[in-house]
Amino acid sequence: MSFVEKPAKPYKIQLLITNTSKIITIGTFDGVHIGHQKILNRVVNLAQIHGYTSAVLTLFPHPRMVLQNEHSIKLLNTIDERIELLKSYGIENVIVKEFTKEFADLSAKDYVKHILVDELKTKQIVIGYDHHFGKNREANISDLKQFAKRYDFEVEEISAQDIENVTVSSTKIRKALDNGEVDLANSYLGYNYFITGEVIKGKGLGRTIEFPTANIHIKESYKLIPNDGVYVVKSNIEGSIVYGMMNIGTNPTVDGKERSIEVYFLDFNQNIYNKVLKIEFLKRLRSEQKFMNIAALKAQLKKDRINALAYIESQNE
CATH class of the missing domain: 3.40.50.620 (HUPs)
Known part of the structure; x- marks a missing residue:
């Protein structure tokens, strides 16, 4: 037993x-x-x-x-x-x-x-x-x-x-994640690196530019979070695999100050506030950037979405 x-x-x-x-x-x-x-x-x-x-x-x-x-x-x-x-x-x-x-x-x-x-x-x-x-x-x-x-x-x-x-060693994995190299970290781990956190309410900016995000709160301060940037991720939400784009960083385009973790889930529209999600990292798309304005940010997010979908499709062939 x-x-x-x-x-x-x-x-x-x-x-x-x-x-x-x-x-x-x-x-x-x-x-x-x-x-x-x-x-x-x-x-x-x-x-x-x-x-x-x-x-x-x-x-x-x-x-x-x-x-x-x-x-x-x-x-x-x-x-x-x-x-x-x-x-x-x-x-x-x-x-x-x-x-x-x-x-x-x-x-x-x-x-x-x-x-x-x-x-x-x-x-x-x-x-x-x-x-x-x-x-x-x-x-x-x-x-x-x-x-x-x-x-x-x-x-x-x-x-x-x-x-x-x-x-392999835990130190090498930490270094890879600190550099945003989730592919390398995953090869050392033998599984996809993941975080576990609760979906909390954010400022709602993503919804105004057609990219609504789930803000993820991780209560354990000692948990290692990969380097700032945009990642392709996936999560099992109520029995279904849902892919998404995760942004880790301070949202410099809107003069953000605090580091946050936000996920835009692709083709998904359910209320998941207060749910605890396990989210796996699949690939890093790019570093976090400060854009000239919100329109430029929105344009880049559309490109990110195309790149994320292409990657997901390539992995599921």
């Missing part, structure tokens, strides 16, 4: 305890990219072979948010998105442990004994060769193997060669 521990907001997350034996991997898994997916597949396969439950132990908030008070850090996934992605790759138990200063102060022994063994019932751990844990990251993979002998679990080490064979 699978379960997902749903974190309360903002960060109050409790560790759930189950009595099932588990094969587990541990990490931040920001992005759940193709490198992570290789590890997850191994965990799922081993669990099926041995009759155990597949599990991921992940920490939230990010350690740098807690230890260095660095709230400017941007992550590829919100914690809810991370849980959704981990489950989509077959992980039965997603266990989110709140990262606190007290947790950071746990000795390696207490971490292994009380959390991995007593609480999680770990029977096997699949982990990278460079894994460190415990207070001040005092213990490494060799120490973990010694603990495994003492507490009767196994360790499968992911070698340096295996990790290096997958050249």
